[in-house]
Amino acid sequence: MSLIEIEKHEVEEERHEPVRIRGFPFFPHFLLREVVVMCLIAGSLILMASLYPAGLLKPADPFDTPTPIYPEWYFLYVFGFLKFWTWDIGPIEAKVIGVTLPMVLWYGLLFMVPFIDRNPSSDIRKRKFAVAMGVIALLGILYFTYYSIVYH
Amino acid sequence: MKLEDKIFKWFDDRFKLKELLTPIIKHPAPEYAVTNPLYCLGGIAFLCFLILVGTGVFLAMYYKPTPLEAYKSVEHIMTAVPMGSLIRSLHHWAANTMIAAVMLHMMRIYFMGAYKKPRELNWVVGVTLLLITTTFGFSGYLLPWDQLAFWATKIGTGIAGSIPILGQYISLILVGGTDIGAETMTRFFAIHVMILPITIAILLLMHFAMVRIQGISGRL
Numbered sequence: 001m002s003l004i005e006i007e008k009h010e011v012e013e014e015r016h017e018p019v020r021i022r023g024f025p026f027f028p029h030f031l032l033r034e035v036v037v038m039c040l041i042a043g044s045l046i047l048m049a050s051l052y053p054a055g056l057l058k059p060a061d062p063f064d065t066p067t068p069i070y071p072e073w074y075f076l077y078v079f080g081f082l083k084f085w086t087w088d089i090g091p092i093e094a095k096v097i098g099v100t101l102p103m104v105l106w107y108g109l110l111f112m113v114p115f116i117d118r119n120p121s122s123d124i125r126k127r128k129f130a131v132a133m134g135v136i137a138l139l140g141i142l143y144f145t146y147y148s149i150v151y152h
Numbered sequence: 153m154k155l156e157d158k159i160f161k162w163f164d165d166r167f168k169l170k171e172l173l174t175p176i177i178k179h180p181a182p183e184y185a186v187t188n189p190l191y192c193l194g195g196i197a198f199l200c201f202l203i204l205v206g207t208g209v210f211l212a213m214y215y216k217p218t219p220l221e222a223y224k225s226v227e228h229i230m231t232a233v234p235m236g237s238l239i240r241s242l243h244h245w246a247a248n249t250m251i252a253a254v255m256l257h258m259m260r261i262y263f264m265g266a267y268k269k270p271r272e273l274n275w276v277v278g279v280t281l282l283l284i285t286t287t288f289g290f291s292g293y294l295l296p297w298d299q300l301a302f303w304a305t306k307i308g309t310g311i312a313g314s315i316p317i318l319g320q321y322i323s324l325i326l327v328g329g330t331d332i333g334a335e336t337m338t339r340f341f342a343i344h345v346m347i348l349p350i351t352i353a354i355l356l357l358m359h360f361a362m363v364r365i366q367g368i369s370g371r372l
Binding site for chain 2: 022023024025026027029030033034037038041042045046048049050052053054055056057058059060061062064065066069070071072073074075078079082095096098099100103104107110111113114115117119120121122124127130131134138
């Protein structure tokens with residue numbers, strides 16, 4: 001494969017001399033890998049679609065509540081947290097907190113990540129706090145997903 | 153001169169293709185981004201998006217967004233339309249895979265710290281894309297109008313409705329009344345096939361343009 005070398009000028013202040021980065025040209029090397037991965041994924045999707053077709057239950061009936069009902073898997077954690085949080089805080093109802101925390105506050109925090117984490121290092125060993133917060137958030141989401149299924 | 157060279161030359165003479173394409177073709181991708189499979193996740197999400205556009209257009213040709221017709225039209229797609237079952241199932245699987253890929257892509261960016269200066273705004277666009285992708289899933293869930301669709305939407309709009317201050321308006325805009333019915337269907341259909349696709353296309357362009365301008369973060 002034809003390796004090419006380019007000089008990359010880092011914008012960060014800590015590095016003044018250009019850093020040499022080894023790289024492959026976008027075409028054909030990078031694109032080839034993308035195409036191989038895309039073929040694998042597209043093939044798997046077609047396989048899964050043929051083996052496990054999308055379901056269709058009985059027509060919607062507003063007067064017949066089925067049990068159990070679950071939202072989509074990627075909203076289960078919101079649903080789980082809503083069930084988990086049963087405490088009112090002052091005048092704020094538990095239900096409102098149970099929705100606001102995992103949706104509004106969670107997405108608010110996600111949006112703010114680059115502005116909260118001012119640590120310039122991207123070495124994983126030098127950003128223990130950010131990694132710990134990430135792991136806690138991840139475990140929290142997994143726990144509340146689990147909670148929504150088990151304590152339905 | 154071979155035929156394909158002639159064709160290329162014809163266009164090159166008129167549109168200066170070489171000038172245009174060379175920087176794209178020769179643009180170097182860092183070695184670690186080519187060899188590390190974690191860097192595929194964003195591309196996988198994009199592939200799923202392309203599959204969703206393709207299969208979605210075909211589904212829209214047969215789907216009828218009214219409470220009376222919706223279920224029957226989906227049943228028709230699944231049983232009578234040639235390849236209909238495969239197309240709808242592919243849409244279903246690509247949708248779920250896309251959401252998973254977007255989430256994993258975000259986790260890679262987070263744990264590698266790739267959102268740091270100068271890429272803060274691309275992270276913000278990325279989180280917006282995650283929001284839009286899940287809204288896509290949520291709005292698409294109602295369309296088959298089966299028991300799961302109806303009751304999951306009931307929970308979902310109920311949850312959105314309990315957000316303080318904004319919740320009641322979000323719920324009213326989504327449901328279009330007090331109960332989930334014909335108004336809700338046409339709204340969800342319009343959101344799913346018009347509003348969200350245009351929004352996501354614009355945001356994806358911004359997302360890719362920013363990656364192109366700023367380069368992939370290289371400091372692991």
